[in-house]
Every structure is written in C-alpha cells, then in structure tokens.
Amino acid sequence: MPSYNAPLRDLRFVLHQVFDGPSLWARLPALAGHIDAQTADAILEEAAKVTGELIAPLNRSGDEEGAQWRDGAVVTPSGFQDAWKTYAEGGWVGLAGNPEHGGMGMPKMLAVQFEEMLYAANSSFALYSALSAGACLALDAHATPALRDTYLGNIYAGRWAGTMCLTEPHAGTDLGIIRTRAEPQADGSYLISGTKIFITGGEQDLTENIIHMVLAKLPDAPAGPKGISLFLVPKVLVNDDGSLGARNAVNCGSIEHKMGIKGSATCVLNFDGARGWLIGEANKGLAAMFTMMNYERLSIGIQGIGCAEASYQNAVAYARERIQSRAPGGPQAQDKVADPIIVHPDVRRMLLSMKAMTEGGRAFACYVGQQLDLAKYAEDAAEKARAETLVALLTPVAKAFFTDTGLDSCVHGQQVFGGHGYIREWGQEQLVRDVRIAQIYEGTNGIQALDLLGRKVLGSGGEALRLFAAEIRAFVHGREHPYASELIEALERLEALTGWLLQQAKADPCAVGAASVEYLQLFGHVAYAYMWARMVSAARQHHAEDPDFCQAKLATAEFFFRRLLPRSLALEASIRAGSAPLMQLAAELF
Template structure:
C-alpha cells in the first residue's frame, strides 16, 4: 500500500501563496478565529490523524468490506474506533454554527481536512462526509425546533447523516421518483418507498442516522415541481432529544460493488417511517441542492485524492524500481539497472499525476473560498459575485477533477507495471475506488449539461464572461513579464477561443437543441483544461516571484515552474481535440437509427 503523507507544503502553497487565505479569512464575517497559527495547528493535527489513524485502515476496509445482517451493518475493523477519535477531536463541528455547538471556522478550512481524510481513506471519509451535507441542509432550511433536535447532534458527530434521492427505477431523473409522504395528525408524515445507492445509509459508527429524504406529498404536481424534502431519523428522538424508538426505516441490503468496499452503499426501505417536512412543500429539490452542491465539491476531492495517492505511491516506486538503462547512459552504474524514474515515459506519467493533483487542489480550494464568501461575505455584491463564480466552477470541479483524477490513478497503476495490477501494492484499489467519482452526484454528462446548458447558454454566456474576464485581467497585468510569456500567450489564446467556441455551439443549439447535449462533455473537458491553465499560470507567476525575491526553497519553486511548463506543453493541447469534437455536430451522434445499434 502507498504510505500516505499529507502534502503539507503543497497545501500551504495553495492556501497562503496562491489564494492568500489569511487575507481571505480576514474579509469574512465571523472568521476571526481563523488566524495563521490556528489554521496551521488544525492542518498539522488533521495530517497526523489522516496519516496515522485513517491511512492504515484503507486496505483493511477494502479487504473486509461491510457486513450486512438483519440487525444492521457492521463496518470494517477499526472504522468505528477511528470515528470516535474523529468526534473526540471535534472535527465534525469545525465549520458549523457556534449557536448549535459548532466552532464557526470557515468551510474552506474543512475542505483541507476533507482532502487529507479522503486521500488517506476515501471509504471511511464518506461517513462523516455525508453528515456535512445533512448538517448544511438542516442549518439552511430547518426550523428552529429541527435545528435543536438534529443539528446539534450532527454537529457534535453523535449522529451522522445521509441523503436519500435515487430509487430503483430512476437514477438522476428525480422527476419520476415514487416515494410517498402521507400527512399524520401530529404534523409529521408517513414516508414509504425504496431508495438505492445510499452511501453510509446504515452502519455501526454512530448511535443514530439522520436521513434527508425526497418524497411526494398527496396530490403533488408531476415531475420535479412536486417533490418535498423530509428528515427521517433511524431512531425517533425522545422529548429531551436523545435516541428513542426505532423508526420504520431499514437497510434491505448493501451493494456488492467495484470499489469503496469500506463504505456501506445501501438499499433503504421506508415502510411508513415517521418523518418531518424540511423546507416548503414541493420545493424539496431546491432545498436538496444545498446538500448536493456541498456533495459535488466533496466528490471533486475524490478526484484530487486519487491523483495525489496515485502520485505518491508511483513516485516512491519509480525511485526504487530498477529496470533497463537510461537512453542517455547509465544513471546508476553501480546497480544492475537504472531506477525507472529516469525513463521519459515514466516521467510523463508522474508529471501528469503531479500536474493534475496540484491544479485540482488549487481549483477545489478556490471554489471553497467562493463558498465561504457566499456564506460570510460582508457585502451583497461580494456574496452575489462569489455565488455566480461558484455556480460556474462547481460542475467543472466535480466532473473534470474526477475525470482527470481517474486518469491519474490509472497512470499511478501503470508506473508499477504488472505489480500495479496486484492488490498488495494498493494501486488497483485506488483505481477501483476512484471510478465512482465520475458517477456520484450527477455523472460527467449531467454536470456537462449543467455547465453548458444552465450555467453558460441560459445566462447568455454571462457566467463564462465573468470568469474569462478574470483570466483576461491576469494576462493583462503580467503581459510585460517576459518570463511568464510562455504561459500568458497560450492562456490568452485559449481564453478567446473558449468564448468563440461557446458562441458557435450556442448558435447551433438555436436550430437544434441536441447540439447542447452533443457538445457538452467536450465543452466541459475543454473548460477544465482552460481553468487548469489559468491556475497553472498563476502558480508559475507566484513561483517566479518567490525565486526573484530570494528563497531557501529554490527547488520547490523551480519544480512548480517546470510542472507548469509540462502542463502547457503536454496537457493543454488536448483542448484542440475537444474543440474539434464539440463542433462536429449532433448528427454524428443522432443520425444512426436506434435499431442499427443492434448486433
């Protein structure tokens, strides 16, 4: 198994040097406690917990998996005890409202912790990860009574949460869900239906599980306009807010799946379970998006974690594994062969993983900062602008980082050659665990439709313009810097082409709506590479400035500059293929009759 080490220097670079987190926190309401010393202490302790407690359980979770019985689900050895340490450490409450027991720190700081936890042990990290979304949903849409009962327990970590959306007959098309909610005389509702693919839906790590459930009220409108949202606890709370009688919600089975074996993916049966409406009637999907947007950023972290873990594992192996001689002469003349890190193709794979992981981290932390501003910005204008940028970047972060992260995980395995295919090295587990990221919280195709259809075309390109304007201003500011020209010139070109391609796709879509679906995934991938280019140009600028000022970490900043150069020369050109493909037209996909797909 790769020995996970939290990339603390990389985290510090993105937070402090690229995104200026100290200034960012100073500009937020109620973030006074996020001082540099406090932030550093939290990250150091989070790294220790992730490396020493969670990482050793990653292989255990994969081998043992979860065990189902009629009495419930048992998690792998050590998972429950690790969760108790997590709760005792106060981690669940870090960014929650102090009025309900939280510490009130910015959510972006929790994202850093989530990265380390998720990279060390993604399966384990999903248990508290789902609780963050449930917490945010109750915090945003719940009544004061609901907050006192459920929010306090979710924040303390005594109870965990889930979101229950998907049903056997519908995947992401929630407009056709069938779960029902019948009103009870006491103001509660009787919830009936079956939900599938419910991560952390049943387990033995906490005393209660709070399910956030979508269902239809009687006589509700058809489609997505007739969906309401409900709180349905595993155990009904008593009058004093403690665990009471068992509710009529059970885990019918757990899925046998490709990866993330340590997390229970459940079929949940609601047989007249008692629940309470959260938010307005028939507005459940709107409220659920609070949960889903948090979860989408969380899923992006899985792509980052897969890239980082694959890189760490394959880098260590490439330095030690001897095979063949360098084409330019022996680099290890005293040994039987040279370490494989000297071979150009191995370096291509390592640099691809490194470039994806470091830009993925920058993008995720950037989106987390926008979420901070939406929640705690000091002016309406600040909050509005951050919300616009967050909405634009979220589908890119979720879909592109998981796609690129999966590529990186595969490259990590490939560096090992045949050994990568063998379980004991842990690289094939990383590939299996990473694969779900492109499906969670809306597939890549759905995220692409959201980006191109809703976020870009539906706003007449305004959300794109808001971002490309930032890129333009960055390029203009550094146009005279000759050392940056190798990054600024191609970035300017792709920024302009991005707008031109958008207009061409939009014009085609006016005549045929299928053009949006036909172009969308290529458009999203193009957008992801463009955003990464902007971030790598910024990282190169920071590195050059640090070296110009004089630094004791010359090697670190020089590596940043060389990785940026690799990205621009080797990975950014992929946009050319995506540009051609997105303009190829819907007819290349739609003209073949359905029956002609048959054998």
C-alpha cells in the same frame, strides 16, 4: 505497503501564497478573529496526523473485509468504530459547521484541503463523514430552529450521522418520477413510505442514530420535480428532551456488492410509514436538497484529487526504487545493473501528468472553496452575488473534471507499477476501483457536463462565463507572465466555442448533448491553466524562500502548458464536428 503523507507544503502554498486565505478571512466579519494563518496551519498539521496515522492504515484492511450486512444491520470493517470515535472527538465532522450548534466554523477554503487528505487516506471512511457534513448544510439552511437545535449538534459531534436519500430503483437522474410518498399527520409530522437505493451510510454501526434526508411527494403534489419535498427521517426517533426513543419504521433491506469503496455501506432503505418532518417549504425540496448537493458534488470531486495524490505518492516512490534498463542518454546509476525507471521519458510523462493535474485540481478546489466562503460570508451584495454565480458555474466542472482526471491519475500510477500495479498488495488496483465511483455518484459526469453547458453557460446567455473570463483577463492584464499568451489563447478558444454553440443550440436540439462532455473538458483545461498561471506567479515571488519547491512548481507548470493544455485544440475540433456524427446511426444498427 502503500502509505499516505499529506502534501502539507503544497497545501500551505495554495492556501497562503496563491490565494492568501488569511487576508480574505481578516476582512470577512464572520471569520475575522476566528481563523488566521497560524490556526489554519495547526489544523492542517493535526489533520495530517489523523488521516495519515489513524485512518490510512485502515484503507486496505477495510477494502478486504468490507462492510457486512447481517439481518438488517451493517457491520463496518474492523477498526472503523475506534477510528470514528477518535475522529469525532476531534471535532472533524463539524470542521466547517455552524459554531452556534457546536461546529468549528472553519472556512471552506480550509475544509476542502482536509477533505482531500481524508479521501486520499481512505475513501470509504471519508464517505461516512462527508454525508453527515452535507446533511448539516441542508438542515442549517432550511430546517426550523427546533429541528436545528435537536439535530445539528449531535451530527457535528459525530454521535449521529447523516445521509442523502434521492435515488429509487426506477428514478436516478430523473427525480421527478420518484414514488416515495409523505402523508401529513395531525401533529405536523409526516409518514414516509417508499424505497431508496444507493444510500451511502444508510445503515452502519459507527453512530447511535442516523438522520436521513429523504425526497418524497405529498399527496397533492404537482407532477414532476416541482412536486418534490424534503423530509428529515431519523433512524431512531428523538424524544422531547433530546434522548433517543423508539426505532423508526426505516430499515436496511440489503447492501450493494461493489467494485470499490467496499468499506462504505451502500444501502437499500425501506421506509414503511416512517415518521419524518418537512425541511423547508412543501414542493420545494430540490432547492433545499441542492444546498447539500452542491457541496457534496465539490466533495466528491475532491475524492478524485485525493485518490490521485495517493496514486502519485505511491508511483513516485516506486519509480525511484524500481530499476529497469538504462536511461536513453546513458547509465545514471553506475553502481547498479540498471537505472531507476524515473529516468525514462514515458514514466516521467505519466508522473508529470499526475503531478500537473493533481496540483492544478488542488488549487481549483481551494478557489471554488474561496467562492463558497464569499457567497456565505461576504457582506457586500455585489461580491456575494458574483461569488454565487461562480459557484454555480464551476461546481459541475469541479465535480466532473476532478474525478475524470483523478481516474486518469490512478490508472497512470498503476501503469508505472507495471504488473505490480495489478497486484493487491501495492494498493494501486484499489485506488483505481475506489476512485471510479466518483465519476458516477452525485450526478454522473455526463449530467454535470449538461448542467454546465446547457444551464450554467448557455442558460445565462454566456454571462456566467464572461464573469469568469473577465477575472482571468484582469489577472493577466499589465502583468509580465511567461504563459499569458497560452492562457488567453485557450480562453479565447473557449469563448469562441461558446458563441458558436449558442447559435447551434437554436437550430439543433442535440447540439448541447453532443458537445457537453468535450466542452466541460475544455473548460477544465482553461480553468487549470488559470490556476497554474496563478501558481507560477506565486512561485516566482517566493522562489528565494524555498528554491527547490518553487523550481519544481515552475517545471510542472511548463509541462502543463506545453504538453497538456494543447489538448484543447483536439477538444475544439471534436465539438465543432456537431451532433450529426453521433445521431445519424439508427438505433437498430448499433
């Protein structure tokens, strides 16, 4: 049976020794005195227990039982209700929430590490919490004080949950054509009518109320995305005294039967004149929703890291025990009829690929979390603006690259198991199924690539990339580093391609779409190279404190720079081929 143990040593290494989170927190007034290294370590220790002992044991049974839809109601898998109660009582829903409304107020650098544990333990269970945390972000940033007072504390406490209702049967990526309508009422509320699909946790039996964040259009709204507003629509109406009242006119029409994350209820929701309240300004709902979406996209990216870590742990344990054939250099286990498969070069290739990309992703997630903390808490205007630019630039990379490499790592883990990886009892086939959705929801990875190249890089004339590149060069400058030349060479490749694409896009309308996915992959490799360069410096600095751990880190870095980073050469060649190979075949000839 698979098990999950949080990689606490590596999480602490990234948080304390690579990015020195405690020093950052000490200089940000909103965090100073609220969180320090000891508190962070205590939270991580407790999080490891909650995810490993409470939530992970429900992963396989939750997959086999699945969420069930019965006459409009959803029944979550056995054990989920009790686990949710314990989870909520521990304050985990509001870990990074606003303390003014009952949240714990922890920095995002720490929250991303908890999210990784949660997704690694049980992706289906994690999603009920992730959407609640995201809904709170939108409410905290854009709702009226009265709405914040009514809803935030109850969601942070886990008594109520949140959802995000964007997609409609005919409108996924193109939200400008949604049909859900909002009719204003004399009391300042609105009646919401329409159908939303693919709503994670749209109905469940874990909480006494569900707070839907719904995109809809007012009667006089402009056409397209500039005519979208955001509304809060509770499943159960809330009385003036905060108690629950009548059931609102929103119902679950069905749940989807999915490839994976079967313990998570993915719902069709019908709003039949349901009462709701405007969040933020009219016709500016996308801006308000994207407060939630940017955090959610990072969270879903971390699903890729979590599943990859679980896959790696399982595969390493199996590779150490499974004996097949002899090592190429001669027998290693003299007392056995064959050697453990971890001695074979190809098995090591898969394990090291998983290890290098997962640990690189873990560091990058913490780095993006650091930028989110600076964007939220920094008092210096220039520092805040710089962090906001980096968050916008790096969020699509995190979402897409984490999940692309996460699927790769789950497939590698399955391959290490051979035929046993295709059998349910080992857990590997579930990881492959569960992680696959992460490349699709919260904006498909193709859309993330278009956002990165078209909006964030070319849309800024390359300025956002120059900001990131300047930081990388500043890190290398004046420092003796074994991989400085490889890092700078990869960065220069990315910069040269960016300049080339700026010119191509002026003459070729298909240039961005043709290059975007490979460009994001190349960007991801460069970002990971920067993360690995920083981890190498930290490992060399702290080698005497923990020689085995640091030596493993340095060996994994060598594998990354020698075997994985060179893929940037092939990505460059593919991008420079341009759009013609994609566009010249007539549609009727496919």
